[in-house]
Amino acid sequence: MEAFAYVAPKSVDEAVAALQSAQSSGGRAQILAGGTDLMVQMRSMDKGARTIVDIKGIEDTNRLVIGSDEIFIGSAIASAVLNENAELQAKLPGLLEGADLIGSTQIQGRATIGGNLCNASPAGDSIPAIIANRGVCVIASASGQREVAAEDFVVGVQRNCMEDNEFLVGIKFPTPAARTSDAYLRFIPRTEMDIAVAGCGVSLTMAEDGTCTSATVAIGAVAPTALLVPEAAAALVGSKLEDAALAAAAAACSAAASPITDKRGTVEYRKKVVGVLCKRAALRAAERI
């Protein structure tokens, strides 16, 4: 029987080599960042032995760079650390409010937005805002690095686009232009610590006269993966976020949604609520400008 093993590589290359070496010997390897999903999975549905590759000791996965053109968030940085960064909070408040909704204080001390993305839950709370901010996933493999747009990274329920010998080094975002901000809202029946029934992330650029000049809208928990909704963004661009424009954006989100009925909400309810969240998230993003 294969045994569990733990390795803590010091570089991206070492991590890729560790993934490959476990696999070439017929075993299985899995990345550990915050561990808030992995540890639970290892104790319940997936107890099989594997090599755990801890990426928290790698410089690149801990890198947080807020540049004039680009923001890079390493995949091993805990959400609490991101939320304590005032500069990042000022640039991407919606991304951080999405990340901050994931679990308790204890979970925040470990969980990462990279892990949230890789785990690929349809209801992952950081994912709509990652997509709305045009996040690009930086993936390491044996042949170097490749980049995949965040909206293409998750390919199904709990499935991402990476090969077994690849891992997520970080996510980069274009630094928001002047008069640009974002917001993420989700609906849950409680006040804290629950799984989204529906969620919506919006990034907007507003001109001095209150006209929306650019928008990105992404919805979550209402389809197998979070979705970019260009029709909703198009409804907002050129408007001053009047009721008619907001209603059109909401309708576009409802139309794009293909949710399931479960104990948290019905198809009809989720489709309606995701539209309401789009309106409110757009107004909230605009208020921040």
Add this chain to the structure above:
Amino acid sequence: MAKVHVQTQINGEPVDFLCEPQQSLLEVLREELSRTGTKEGCGTGDCGACSVLLDGRLVCACLVLGVEATGKNVTTIEGIAPEEGLHPIQQQFLEHAALQCGICTPGLIVATKALLDKNPNPTEKEIRYWLAGNLCRCTGYDKIIRAVQASAAELSHPA
């Protein structure tokens, strides 16, 4: 299965232990090191009973591998009390009857310590949100919140 040799600091003291690569820090604390003050509730990061500080950061020990403690400072409930007597947070939990069965209490006290170290004068709302990951099925929480408020007052204005 090869055990891993881990060197860490627990409550300020250097500690060496051997553990399986997949063992959680919670299992190591309780079963390898006999430090049973840290409790196991759910084992899946939902209840906060196993709250410890890892380099000062509040985490669930059930969601940390024992091997991840390498080179870190771990603070458990055993490290909260001074040599003699109780920490003011512990004393206030007693005085406010903020516990019944007591299983959640070590985690709540560690979480409260982390909160007051970061925010010495939290609002009730801040306390409730910070402690939302620490479940208590006995008290209904109000007495816990009062104990935390009293701890904050005592720590910022010692008698």
